[in-house]
Amino acid sequence: xxxFSGKTGVVMGLANDRSIAWAISQAxxxxxxxxxxxxxxxxxxxxxxxxxxxxxxxxVVVPCDVQKAEDLTAVFEAIGDAHGKLDFVVxxxxxxxxxxxxxxxxxxxxxxxxxxxxxSVYSLVAVCREATKLMPEEGGSIxxxxxxxxxxxxxxxxLMGVCKAALEHSVRYLAWDLGRQNIRVNSISAGPLRTLSSxxxxxxxxxxxxxxxxxxxxxxxxxxEVAGTAMYLLSDLSSGxxxxxxxxxxxxxxxxx
Numbered sequence: 001x002x003x004f005s006g007k008t009g010v011v012m013g014l015a016n017d018r019s020i021a022w023a024i025s026q027a028x029x030x031x032x033x034x035x036x037x038x039x040x041x042x043x044x045x046x047x048x049x050x051x052x053x054x055x056x057x058x059x060v061v062v063p064c065d066v067q068k069a070e071d072l073t074a075v076f077e078a079i080g081d082a083h084g085k086l087d088f089v090v091x092x093x094x095x096x097x098x099x100x101x102x103x104x105x106x107x108x109x110x111x112x113x114x115x116x117x118x119x120s121v122y123s124l125v126a127v128c129r130e131a132t133k134l135m136p137e138e139g140g141s142i143x144x145x146x147x148x149x150x151x152x153x154x155x156x157x158x159l160m161g162v163c164k165a166a167l168e169h170s171v172r173y174l175a176w177d178l179g180r181q182n183i184r185v186n187s188i189s190a191g192p193l194r195t196l197s198s199x200x201x202x203x204x205x206x207x208x209x210x211x212x213x214x215x216x217x218x219x220x221x222x223x224x225e226v227a228g229t230a231m232y233l234l235s236d237l238s239s240g241x242x243x244x245x246x247x248x249x250x251x252x253x254x255x256x257x
Contacts, residue, residue, distance in 0.1 A: 002032030003235050008083045010036040010075070012064065012127065013092030013145075014049050020145055020190060021092040022052065023223035024230045029056055031231065033088075036060035036079050041071075059083065066093060066123035067115075076130040086134035088234045091127055091144040094120040096159045105158045112159065120163040121170055128174050132183055139182025141234045144171060145226075146187045146245060148253055156203040168245050175243030184242035186233045191221040191249035214257075217250035 009028055014021040014037055025035055035056070039049040041063040050061055059082040064071045079086055100112030124144050131142065149157035150164025167187065174185040192208045212220050229248045232238050247253045 002030065003231065003237075004028055004031040004033035004087075007032070007087040008034045008036070008079070008085060009088040009090065009234070010038070010060075010079055010086060010131070011090045011092070012038045012066075012075075013090070013094075014039060014052070015045070016048055017052055018194065018223070019092065020193065020223055020226050021090060023227040024090050024092070024143075025053070027224070027227040027231050028090075028234070031235075034058070034083065036062075036075075036082070038062055038064035038075055041065055066126065067118055069126070072126055072130050076134060080134050085136050086131055087136070087140050089127060089131045089140070089142040090230065090234070091124050091142065093123050094145075094160065094163065096120070096163065100159050103158065105162070108159050116159050116163050117166060120160070121166045124167060124170055125174065128178065128183075128185065132178060132181065135181070135183055137182075139184070141238070142174070142178075142183065142185045143230055143233050144185075144187045146189045147192075148189055148247070148249065150189070151253070154207065156207065171245065172243045179242055184233075184238070186238075186242060187245045188226055188229055188233070189245050189247045189249065189253070190226045191215070191252055193221065193223055193226070211249065211252050214255050215250035215252040216255065219250055221248055221250055 011021050011025050035058055037053055037058055039045045060078045062075055062078050064075050096116035097112045100108050128142055146164045146168050149161035150168050154161055171185050171187045192211055208220055226248050229246055
């Protein structure tokens with residue numbers, strides 16, 4: 001029996017086989033979990049995700065635009081109908097309009113700000129509100145994905161860095177609100193990984209080279225290392241941990257120079 005035998009989770013934000021969300025999904029399957037998935041509404045996204053998860057025959061693979069309350073309601077109703085409960089959530093969702101992401105932060109547009117914050121931050125709040133309705137009396141665990149640009153200025157990360165700062169503090173407030181229900185909320189601050197999202201970050205390859213030079217371990221991480229930490233945070237092994245941002249970056253964040 002695996003750590004997650006008898007457990008049901010939902011993975012939100014799966015894009016392709018290079019996603020952090022997919023690495024976490026694979027590790028969850030290895031530990032015996034049943035998973036539901038959401039994908040962006042476009043048909044191309046649906047085909048890509050369904051092709052990826054098909055070998056595991058998930059009961060729920062549904063489109064979700066997190067800016068639409070009705071989409072979120074439909075997602076969790078589908079999970080409730082198929083599984084009857086929900087033990088954990090993986091929230092791996094972030095977006096900023098390309099122009100607002102590549103422009104200097106001072107040039108961020110009002111519309112770009114609102115969209116980026118809505119999708120990258122408020123979506124976690126909305127997801128928590130819906131997900132907790134399905135969590136059993138013994139509680140559950142919710143994990144989101146962040147990056148060091150939410151703590152310090154990372155040139156090129158711009159608007160998304162401010163979104164990650166808001167995301168990490170939202171984790172703390174959500175942890176407070178949900179803690180008495182034994183629902184834990186944490187985030188993983190992952191080192192730079194090549195994903196679909198990172199392709200839109202200006203100077204991303206330089207970020208990776210710098211991270212490898214600066215990190216105490218002298219290298220970059222891979223997605224499996226993020227997945228390993230997610231397994232800890234989603235499981236009972238971390239039953240006393242909530243409101244935390246756990247760095248998985250080969251120690252990059254501890255070095256000042």
